[in-house]
Amino acid sequence: MNPQTLEQALSPVVQNSPFYPLDIRIFQQLPSTNQTLWEWVEQGAKPGTVAIALAQNSGKGQWGRQWQSSPGGLYLSFFLTPDLAPENSLLLTLCSAWGIAQSLRQSQPEVPVQLKWPNDLVLEGRKLGGILTETRLSQGKITKAVIGVGLNWTNPVPETGISLASWLEENDIQSTWNLETVSAIALEGIISGYQYAMQKGIDSLLSACEQLLIHLGHPVTVNGSPGIIIGISPTGQLRVRLEPTNFQTSSEIDLNPGTISLGYIK
Structure with a gap:
């Protein structure tokens, strides 16, 4: 992955956000981008710091499950400093998942991503990616959060999974996308989802999420x-x-x- 190409792919949403310029650090392989980013936070990293790995050997999903992190996928973690009550921690996951889904749905080509509560991105009924949010408290508030994102690009996926590259091919869609493009879309999604929640409020966020929820009414x-x-x-x-x-x-x-x-x- 080329850092300059990624920088050029970042949208105005990212470039006009309070997090810009982002501090993006890219590695061939890490044990876990979330774990590495927390280490940087302890050393003084600022909001908008991003860890990206082309592979992970100790990636985590929900409930401590191992996240398969083969080369070809996107494994990214983003640091931000919210001011939220602990009972609202799920909202950080929801706004990130919704934001990334929206970024993909509004991209060219459009990718009709939906949400599987609470943290999965779904494309044509199969898992495209997931969110793992980890938080730290100070004086009874969530004041630090790391948003971990895994997205399937060209990496192998299980039967219940789908990759963006294979979906584009299956639908005979020509595109110039690469891993830098996918990274830029993910970063736009995290930032735009968070800003939407902070500016529009929780009710608006939840209503927007429900519109993309695959199990609504089931x-x-x-x-x-x-x-x-x-x-x-x-x-x-x-x-x-x-x-x-x-x-x-x-x-x-x-x-x-x-x-x-x-x-x-x-």
Whole structure:
């Protein structure tokens, strides 16, 4: 990856943001871009510092799962300094996922990316990428956050996955995209999503996310009780309406990540 080519690919959204100029550091391989960026933060790195690796050998996904980080994919982490209550931590993941999805949907060519709550980017029912947000607290507030992004470009993917390059080829779409292009789109998405949330407010962000949610309106089962996904709560949980039973009327509950498993749907 060429740093100068990446710099040239950055959109006006990035260049006009308070994070610009970004401090972008690119490596052939790292254990984990999130881990490396936290080390830099401890050494005084400023908001807008970015770690990019062309491969990771200890990449992490949600719940500590190993994230396959083969060459050809984008593995990127971004440092910012929010001022959020701890219960709003999910919103950082949601605004990043939504922002990247929007950047891809508004790109040329347009890529119709959707969201799988809380942190997956989905293309034609398959996983295109994911977000891993890690935070630090100070005086009861989230004051530091690292947004980790993994996006499939030309790297091998599992059966439930899809890469951008293969999607372009399958749809016979000619493009001049490269890994620098994908990196620039991801950075624009993180920044624009965060700025949207801060400027427009949480309600606007959640409404925008719900419009891209692939499971909105789909049935689920929670502890043996049938229900329907109806949206996202003000603090980012998945909102489900449980169907009425002989013993109770319908009710709405908010689920934290990991409470139920949502598959991929086309």
